[in-house]
Amino acid sequence: GQSLEQPSEVTAVEGAIVQINCTYQTSGFNGLFWYQQHAGEAPTFLSYNVLDGLEEKGRFSSFLSRSKGYSYLLLKELQMKDSASYFCAGYNTDKLIFGTGTRLQVFP
Amino acid sequence: ETGVTQTPRHLVMGMTNKKSLKCEQHLGHNAMYWYKQSAKKPLELMFVYNFKEQTENNSVPSRFSPECPNSSHLFLHLHTLQPEDSALYLCASSQATLDSLNTEAFFGQGTRLTVV
Numbered sequence: 411g412q413s414l415e416q417p418s419e420v421t422a423v424e425g426a427i428v429q430i431n432c433t434y435q436t437s438g439f440n441g442l443f444w445y446q447q448h449a450g451e452a453p454t455f456l457s458y459n460v461l462d463g464l465e466e467k468g469r470f471s472s473f474l475s476r477s478k479g480y481s482y483l484l485l486k487e488l489q490m491k492d493s494a495s496y497f498c499a500g501y502n503t504d505k506l507i508f509g510t511g512t513r514l515q516v517f518p
Numbered sequence: 519e520t521g522v523t524q525t526p527r528h529l530v531m532g533m534t535n536k537k538s539l540k541c542e543q544h545l546g547h548n549a550m551y552w553y554k555q556s557a558k559k560p561l562e563l564m565f566v567y568n569f570k571e572q573t574e575n576n577s578v579p580s581r582f583s584p585e586c587p588n589s590s591h592l593f594l595h596l597h598t599l600q601p602e603d604s605a606l607y608l609c610a611s612s613q614a615t616l617d618s619l620n621t622e623a624f625f626g627q628g629t630r631l632t633v634v
Contacts, residue, residue: 414560443622452522452608452625453561497561499623505551505573506612506623508561 414498414509421515426488430512432481432498439500444472444483445508448494456483456496488516521545524609524626531599532634539594539629541609549614550592551623552584555606567592568614599633606630 414434422428432442441460445453459465459474459481471484481498493516498509522543531537543550552564564578567586581603583595592609612623 452627454625455622458622505563505566506610507563508553510560 414500414507416496416498416509416512418510419513419515421517422488423517424488424490427484427486428488428514430483430485430496430514432483432509434479434481434498434500434509438502439507441501442472442474442481443499443501443506444470444481445497445499446494447497447511453497485514490516490518492516522609522611522624522626524607524629526629527627528630528632530632530634531596533599533601535599536595536597538596539607539609539631541592541594541626543590543592543609543611543624545611545613545624547611547613547624548589549612550586550589551610551612552592552594553608553610555608555628557605561608565594596631599631601633604632 414432416432420428441458443458444456446456447453456470457465457467457472459472462475464471464473469486474481483496485492495511495513497511499506525540549568551566553561554564555561563576565575565584566573570586570589581598585593606628608628609626610623
């Protein structure tokens with residue numbers, strides 16, 4: 411089946427760099443997304459990879475290796491406002507399947 | 519504001535009630551989705567509509583009934599729900615294409631449903 415696994419929780423301090431991993435077990439995805447969700451709010455789009463490699467977008471970067479079924483989200487210069495849940499999601503034709511989600515806590 | 523509006527934001531209903539959740543998108547997208555988000559669980563895809571046609575029904579119980587009258591509106595009709603159905607119900611829309619470009623999904627704020 412289609413499943414995307416993530417660590418349940420990651421902690422880091424302000425100014426640090428943190429990596430959130432996502433592993434999946436299907437070859438049916440046409441692309442891989444990362445979303446951020448603050449408590450009580452809607453998920454918002456962060457980044458998208460359709461080819462292997464690194465996509466950089468300001469403080470956020472996302473990496474994809476399709477052959478390994480692996481992606482990560484890299485957050486640099488962490489800020490307190492980055493405390494949120496982060497979801498990877500695989501796109502398959504006409505549906506977005508979400509990963510288990512990682513709760514990031516940033517400490518001062 | 520993401521261009522996807524959900525109403526109501528909060529809903530408390532009894533197990534014998536019938537209610538409907540509404541979603542409206544102003545982005546010109548052709549695909550709309552219902553997701554369920556329970557505590558400590560990933561977002562679960564419930565239904566997908568592509569060009570108003572239902573293309574996915576992930577073994578959702580019949581007490582949840584979707585309706586997509588046009589590409590801008592999506593409803594989720596609820597009846598005889600169970601307490602375990604209490605969750606955040608999120609609507610999303612995207613421009614679904616075969617090459618998956620520009621397929622970013624935009625989410626509404628969700629409806630927090632409590633079944634008592």
